[in-house]
Amino acid sequence: MVFKVLTLFPEVILQATNFSILKRAQQRNLIRIEAVNIRDYTKDKHKRTDDYPYGGGFGMVMTAQPIIDAYESTKPDKPHRVIYLTPQGRRYTQDIAKELSKEEELVIICGHYEGIDQRVIDLIVTDEISIGDYVLSGGEYAALVLIDSISRLVEGVIEKESVQEESFSDGLLEYPQYTRPYEFRGLKVPDVLLSGDHEKIKKWRREQSLLKTIKSRPELLNGVALTKEDREFLIK
């Protein structure tokens, strides 16, 4: 998987992805992250990449020319998706991450200020994505969210089992986890986890997932196929 990120702050992308799982994935050539500095492509004599909005109003708008030239510098040949990160996009989910992880190459455009000239969207963007209902000052952190969540779905980046066990893989939130010591500040590990009875542990974890989901994200239950056992547990 190749990520080509068009941004005014390439170091934010490159530095933040140079740790832990993403660092290792790059070293193993499972993913590649390229950051293209949009400012390098401006033809403005003052190196500007933004201008006042037509029609007036608050703030500045990123101009089309440097973004389009930065995009063309990535030598797009094969079919590929071009994602523009914006609060006006469709809401990002694990299902979209899964879908995007099947691509060979993703171009990601990070906007700033009050947005980018609409003609960039009309000319090259295939997907407008928002990572949630709040406003960020730029698309870089959203790009990092996409890169991280997509990379870990790329074959070989992390163990298959841990992807399957995670939140959302069955539509529910994750059950609580414990590790040593058995007792910490008076709080003990639930005895079932020490029982060695794998059926019982599985049942307890499923129940904890159901309880956690009801408490934190009840709306998620609408998308989950509950078993007879789940229903019996929940009405108790």
Ligand code: 6GU
């Ligand atoms: Cl993708 N970009 C910006 N600037 N703000 C956001 C966002 C994206 N998603 C939520 N808020």
